[in-house]
Amino acid sequence: MSQDDGIEDTTSNASDDDDDDDDGDGGDDYDPYAPGLSEGEMDSQDLGDISPTTDPESYNYKCLSFSDAKKSLESDAKITSDKLKVSLENVQFMLHFYFYDVDKLEKVYLEDSNKVLEETNLIPKSNAKTVVMPDYCPICYDQCDLVVFNCKHSFCLSCVSTHIEIHISSGNALKIECLQCSLLLNRHFVVSCIKDVQLIDKYDKFLLKNLIETHPLYCWCPGPDCGCIVKVDFSASKPVTCQMCSTLFCYICKHNYHAPSPCTQFKNWLKKCQDDSETMNYICANTKDCPQCKVSIEKSGGCNHMCCRNCHWDFCWMCLGSWKAHATEYYECSKYKTDPSIGDGGNSARESLNKYLHYYSRWKNHIQSLELEEQTRSQINEHIQGQIKLGNGTWIDWQYLLDAVDLLLKCRYTLKFTYAYAYYLEGPWKEMFEYHQAQLEREIENLSWKIEHSKQTDTVGIVKQMNITKQKRLTLLHQFTSEGETTQLKVTSSES
Amino acid sequence: MAGGLPKRILRETEKLLSEPVPGIDARPDENNARYFHVIVNGPKDTPFESGKFKMELFLPEDYPMTPPKLRFITKIYHPNIDQLGRICLDTLKDKWTPALTIRTVLLTVQGLLSAPNPDDPLANDVAAAWKANETKAIATARQWTRIYAQV
Structure with missing residues (x-):
């Protein structure tokens, strides 16, 4: 894209934009997706069929500071500005109006520049009524010196300033209009009307904020109190790790990075977990459905003779059969005694609940495992420090072990999200996914075991296991993330 | 006045x-010059005809x-x-x-009383009723005018 070309020059000094090897080795801060952490030298040899171009997680982005982002946006607009011979500021307004579709803006502008300027309210409407200059300010009715706008509307400076201040205070800097029509007031004019330096500063901040919030290739880091701005080459559901606060998020939905789950699905999953988990847990543990009308019944005490209050069906709590066959067995069920599995199943609501709980419990489990691995990491770190003090090798010699824990964390992280994904899967594709998932899980456990017993395991063993695990993870992501979905379509169509 | x-x-x-x-009486409160008591007469040839609708208007600090x-x-x-009498009117919001x-x-x-706009509703149930059966909705509006809007 032409608009991106200019950025390299202006921002490359200020930010680390490449996923190269240097930045990952810097320190001890845990960061499962830090650029370069996994894309070390080993990858090129061991990943075989997965090249950087097909790596489903490769994503180019830059973390910019406020002023860098401003420069970057300006240099984006500069190209269009030069081409259309319009001021930089007006181009930024127009680009915003055209949702940053540069090609469309340039095409339409070259066809009819006045139309675009009018449409974006940068010049007064040509069909606007002629305005008679009043001898007093039409806002405060005071007779004083008036400021005349391009649309010929005129107001006193005090009213204009108040108007501008109120808009800035409410967070709007991009769309401050004339007090009487929709003509936009540009930065030059706005700044000339306000004396307060702090307010001008606020205005510039909001202006940039407004521009970034609507720009498809820029976003704010969702990390708490992080003012970092992320710029990407293209918008996609890919992992971004903020270089300032280390928050890992999905560029599209700004949630935790959630591969292999797609954004909407992951959102549904989160919602489901919030809505259901506790209630569902309780329902599952403490109730059974009436075999006749399927209403959930909680047995609060008493014997096995149940009478459904909803449909008045008499049944046995243990085997869920009709009570008629039970006669006097109030506290024991002979059918249940001979076959304890009787009474289970055959209930779709509970089946779907069980299905959900199956995935939910694993999801929850992996969240806990992840927390535990964090502890392992600090333990290993201590262990390494101790060994170095004793003179057993240098920090570089032990680096592989930290790399291994980082990889383990990264893999467990992905594994966690596979359960959210698997919950929504159906059919043969699901079988295939679960096969890969099981494989990944097994290798993760192997790696975890080897790390925990690192004193007995040799370096080669761990490095080997790391490569296997890494490979399994990438294979899974490769096949089942958005790029993989095309394969999925092919598979299902060839099957049907 | 203050x-x-x-x-x-x-x-x-x-x-x-x-x-x-014409058709609107608006006067400021004795104790608060920013608070107005308003009475709007229902416009002719509408279900609000002959009704007198009380309103309150307040001019905020800004x-x-x-x-x-x-x-x-x-x-x-x-x-x-x-139900609370709040009005969905763009000039009272972003078009001000x-x-x-x-x-x-x-x-x-x-x-707005002369030309209700059910496509941009605030009271969803009323708008739905208005769209489903306009004649019936107008009859209800007329009935409400008769019952409630007689000062």
Whole structure:
């Protein structure tokens, strides 16, 4: 894209934009997706069929500071500005109006520049009524010196300033209009009307904020109190790790990075977990459905003779059969005694609940495992420090072990999200996914075991296991993330 | 009237009292010059005809930079007015400009009574009823006018 070309020059000094090897080795801060952490030298040899171009997680982005982002946006607009011979500021307004579709803006502008300027309210409407200059300010009715706008509307400076201040205070800097029509007031004019330096500063901040919030290739880091701005080459559901606060998020939905789950699905999953988990847990543990009308019944005490209050069906709590066959067995069920599995199943609501709980419990489990691995990491770190003090090798010699824990964390992280994904899967594709998932899980456990017993395991063993695990993870992501979905379509169509 | 009231409000009030909007009576409260008691007559040939609708209007501190606050006190069956009497009117929200006045706002309210807009509803149930069966909705609106809007 032409608009991106200019950025390299202006921002490359200020930010680390490449996923190269240097930045990952810097320190001890845990960061499962830090650029370069996994894309070390080993990858090129061991990943075989997965090249950087097909790596489903490769994503180019830059973390910019406020002023860098401003420069970057300006240099984006500069190209269009030069081409259309319009001021930089007006181009930024127009680009915003055209949702940053540069090609469309340039095409339409070259066809009819006045139309675009009018449409974006940068010049007064040509069909606007002629305005008679009043001898007093039409806002405060005071007779004083008036400021005349391009649309010929005129107001006193005090009213204009108040108007501008109120808009800035409410967070709007991009769309401050004339007090009487929709003509936009540009930065030059706005700044000339306000004396307060702090307010001008606020205005510039909001202006940039407004521009970034609507720009498809820029976003704010969702990390708490992080003012970092992320710029990407293209918008996609890919992992971004903020270089300032280390928050890992999905560029599209700004949630935790959630591969292999797609954004909407992951959102549904989160919602489901919030809505259901506790209630569902309780329902599952403490109730059974009436075999006749399927209403959930909680047995609060008493014997096995149940009478459904909803449909008045008499049944046995243990085997869920009709009570008629039970006669006097109030506290024991002979059918249940001979076959304890009787009474289970055959209930779709509970089946779907069980299905959900199956995935939910694993999801929850992996969240806990992840927390535990964090502890392992600090333990290993201590262990390494101790060994170095004793003179057993240098920090570089032990680096592989930290790399291994980082990889383990990264893999467990992905594994966690596979359960959210698997919950929504159906059919043969699901079988295939679960096969890969099981494989990944097994290798993760192997790696975890080897790390925990690192004193007995040799370096080669761990490095080997790391490569296997890494490979399994990438294979899974490769096949089942958005790029993989095309394969999925092919598979299902060839099957049907 | 209270001192320190902006010239603009004083002038608008004077003008509203000396040349009232036809069909609308708006006068400031004795104790608060920013609070207006408004009575709007239901426009002719509408289900609100012959009704007298009480409203309250308040000019916030920032007026005219921010729009006046306006609410129906009398119950009214209208797709753009909800149970609490709040009005869905763009000029009272994002379309407000400081060049608009109390007078223009009251005129738009009168216009809204003449032309209900069920496609941009505030009271969803009323708007749905209005769209499903306009004749019936108009009959209900007329009935409500008869019951509630007689001052």
